[in-house]
Amino acid sequence: MTTKRNVYLNMKPLDEARQILFDHFPAVGTMAAETVSPPDAVGRILAKPVTAKVSSPNFHAAAMDGVAVKAEDTFGASETRPKELQVGSQARFLNTGHVMPPDTDAVIMIENIQMVGDDRIRIEAPAFPWQHVRKMGEDIVATELLYPRGHMVSPYCVGALISGGIYDVPVRRKPRVLIIPTGSELVDWRTTAPESLKPGQVLETNAYVLEKMIAACGGHATRHERVMDDLALIRQTVADAVAGDFDMVMTIGGSSAGSEDYALPVLQDLGEMLVHGVTIMPGKPVLLGDIQGKPFFGIPGYPVSAIIALEQFVQPLIRRMLGAADEPRRTVAVVPTRKIASKLGVEEFLRVKLGQVGENIVATPLPRGAGMITSITEADGIIRIPSHSEGIKDSDSVQAELLRPLSAIRNTIVVVGSHDNTLDVLADQLRAGDAALTLSSSHVGSMGGLMAVKRGVCHLAGAHLLDTQTGEYNRSYIQRYLPDKPVKRVNLVMRDQGLIIPKGNPKRIRGIEDLGREDIVFINRQGGSGTRILLDYRLEQIGLSPEKINGYSNEEFTHMNVAVAVLGGAADAGLGIYAAARALGLDFIPVVTEQYDLIIPEAHFKSGNIQVLLETITTDIFKQRVEALGGYSTENTGNVFE
Ligand SMILES: Nc1nc2c(c(=O)[nH]1)N[C@H]1C(S)=C(S)[C@@H](COP(=O)(O)OP(=O)(O)OC[C@H]3O[C@@H](n4cnc5c(N)ncnc54)[C@H](O)[C@@H]3O)O[C@H]1N2
Numbered sequence: 001m002t003t004k005r006n007v008y009l010n011m012k013p014l015d016e017a018r019q020i021l022f023d024h025f026p027a028v029g030t031m032a033a034e035t036v037s038p039p040d041a042v043g044r045i046l047a048k049p050v051t052a053k054v055s056s057p058n059f060h061a062a063a064m065d066g067v068a069v070k071a072e073d074t075f076g077a078s079e080t081r082p083k084e085l086q087v088g089s090q091a092r093f094l095n096t097g098h099v100m101p102p103d104t105d106a107v108i109m110i111e112n113i114q115m116v117g118d119d120r121i122r123i124e125a126p127a128f129p130w131q132h133v134r135k136m137g138e139d140i141v142a143t144e145l146l147y148p149r150g151h152m153v154s155p156y157c158v159g160a161l162i163s164g165g166i167y168d169v170p171v172r173r174k175p176r177v178l179i180i181p182t183g184s185e186l187v188d189w190r191t192t193a194p195e196s197l198k199p200g201q202v203l204e205t206n207a208y209v210l211e212k213m214i215a216a217c218g219g220h221a222t223r224h225e226r227v228m229d230d231l232a233l234i235r236q237t238v239a240d241a242v243a244g245d246f247d248m249v250m251t252i253g254g255s256s257a258g259s260e261d262y263a264l265p266v267l268q269d270l271g272e273m274l275v276h277g278v279t280i281m282p283g284k285p286v287l288l289g290d291i292q293g294k295p296f297f298g299i300p301g302y303p304v305s306a307i308i309a310l311e312q313f314v315q316p317l318i319r320r321m322l323g324a325a326d327e328p329r330r331t332v333a334v335v336p337t338r339k340i341a342s343k344l345g346v347e348e349f350l351r352v353k354l355g356q357v358g359e360n361i362v363a364t365p366l367p368r369g370a371g372m373i374t375s376i377t378e379a380d381g382i383i384r385i386p387s388h389s390e391g392i393k394d395s396d397s398v399q400a401e402l403l404r405p406l407s408a409i410r411n412t413i414v415v416v417g418s419h420d421n422t423l424d425v426l427a428d429q430l431r432a433g434d435a436a437l438t439l440s441s442s443h444v445g446s447m448g449g450l451m452a453v454k455r456g457v458c459h460l461a462g463a464h465l466l467d468t469q470t471g472e473y474n475r476s477y478i479q480r481y482l483p484d485k486p487v488k489r490v491n492l493v494m495r496d497q498g499l500i501i502p503k504g505n506p507k508r509i510r511g512i513e514d515l516g517r518e519d520i521v522f523i524n525r526q527g528g529s530g531t532r533i534l535l536d537y538r539l540e541q542i543g544l545s546p547e548k549i550n551g552y553s554n555e556e557f558t559h560m561n562v563a564v565a566v567l568g569g570a571a572d573a574g575l576g577i578y579a580a581a582r583a584l585g586l587d588f589i590p591v592v593t594e595q596y597d598l599i600i601p602e603a604h605f606k607s608g609n610i611q612v613l614l615e616t617i618t619t620d621i622f623k624q625r626v627e628a629l630g631g632y633s634t635e636n637t638g639n640v641f642e
């Protein structure tokens with residue numbers, strides 16, 4: 001094993017790095033042509049201009065059911081002076097699509113004629129020439145251009161291609177790409193049961209994601225099995241791929257500066273490095289190179305970094321090789337829900353949730369870790385914060401690239417505040433309903449939710465704020481923090497908070513009163529959290545002083561982290577919701593039932609989407625699903641407080 005580490009030689013801004021790549025591979029439309037059938041051409045790029053071989057229709061055709069006539073013979077007909085025509089010579093019955101008989105140039109619809117005996121018809125209006133006739137070549141004229149080269153064939157195009165007699169469609173061959181995931185920690189999902197995953201093992205995902213993304217832009221990718229962190233092995237795999245019939249090769253992982261990051265040494269051994277390191281985030285350590293005239297990419301291992309690197313470099317290069325146009329994403333002006341700091345000197349691809357609240361489309365930032373695939377799967381858009389900017393203010397209107405259509409974003413209810421698992425049930429039920437609404441929730445704590453209501457950047461907030469003076473939830477906080485904001489408060493659920501303890505309760509804890517025992521170590525929540533307020537309130541009620549509790553000053557920030565501390569043996573008990581205990585197979589002693597409400601500004605309360613939400617939470621199916629989670633009660637669900 002080598003201990004030599006790579007250093008980023010010369011980080012380039014995104015535009016410059018792209019230019020270096022495109023200049024080095026001036027590959028526009030270089031893929032050879034091949035022919036495929038019209039249906040198989042869908043999604044492919046035309047290698048040549050396509051001109052029609054035949055006209056469509058290739059004869060004059062009746063466009064309506066009725067009689068074919070010579071327009072001239074009908075001139076002068078009116079209601080007061082109807083005309084009669086002889087069937088067989090002056091008028092011939094035919095149906096939509098039939099060939100027009102010789103010497104006819106118009107069709108009169110069947111409903112506009114009267115029979116006179118067996119062989120004459122009466123009309124009360126003249127026909128004008130070519131009325132209700134689809135003339136030869138009306139749709140497509142033989143020899144005319146159907147599509148220029150570089151056009152992407154759509155399902156609609158198949159109709160025009162076949163009608164125009166193009167049965168062999170010239171398209172560019174798909175660039176063949178080999179994807180080589182590297183990393184000794186990677187395991188194959190097909191041979192690894194999820195329960196058997198050991199610490200240190202990571203399910204290989206990127207090769208699958210990239211394979212589909214390459215297919216989406218017109219390439220064809222092959223996934224190599226994962227290669228261990230072994231310089232010689234990776235080098236051999238890359239060398240074989242380049243010598244074979246792949247047009248492009250990429251490794252995933254090992255692109256940065258770790259002692260086992262081999263993408264750069266492999267490239268240096270086999271070819272020429274063009275760029276190592278781009279001032280973007282995620283995606284910084286991407287490596288661009290040339291091995292024997294073929295593009296080589298060292299794609300960073302973090303899932304979002306891999307996706308961004310692919311979108312910024314690989315997909316555009318593939319489109320160029322195919323001679324296809326670039327497909328910039330639509331952008332829309334959005335207002336961030338809070339101010340967002342960003343590092344100077346790097347262009348950040350910030351993933352955001354979007355929703356239309358009042359006049360504005362508001363953007364809530366998602367977690368920024370490049371290792372979090374959900375930060376991009378949950379995203380509706382991407383805000384690109386330029387490298388010269390230290391971030392964006394919450395009042396700034398900025399552009400976001402859209403990952404979902406605007407119509408879907410307008411159909412989204414934005415809820416901000418404390419997290420609760422029943423919101424997931426609600427999201428699912430809302431989507432299954434006739435309106436197919438999306439619930440987009442951001443978890444910033446109860447107070448964060450109230451502040452979002454105050455600033456008008458959400459449709460509603462979820463909160464469970466206990467007033468220790470009165471024992472009431474939320475009301476006094478609303479009075480205090482939202483004095484000028486008329487809101488309605490609707491109960492979503494009552495939920496159990498309780499002691500999360502090890503399976504089997506080895507220390508025979510009975511309740512909060514036991515937290516003062518000398519043999520028990522507690523794990524606390526951070527000051528200001530709803531749960532901490534609750535604990536302190538409860539301790540005061542039973543007259544147990546915090547100093548008596550071992551571990552009272554050890555704080556965690558989430559219910560799950562409290563449960564993890566208990567599971568790992570760092571603590572014997574912590575206060576949290578039942579769902580967290582259940583997720584880790586721990587035991588739970590209910591302590592109090594707390595109230596979780598939805599706080600809805602009057603301005604939104606009457607809106608159709610909110611009314612659907614309020615109906616949904618009172619349905620039996622919603623309540624049953626919530627009760628089935630355990631630790632919840634729906635006795636007050638849907639109750640409205642002014
Ligand atoms: N000292 C420094 N460390 C790191 C830097 C740096 O500048 N200095 N850059 C960080 C950045 S930014 C990124 S991005 C990562 C990417 O580095 P690598 O390309 O070397 O990626 P790995 O270390 O191999 O893997 C990172 C992470 O992703 C997981 N992974 C890798 N491949 C796959 C795959 N095919 N499917 C699923 N997951 C994968 C891997 O297990 C790691 O957890 O480096 C930072 N470090």
Ligand code: MOO
Nearest residue numbers: 282283284305370
């Ligand atoms: O820049 Mo790395 O690609 O964020 O995680």
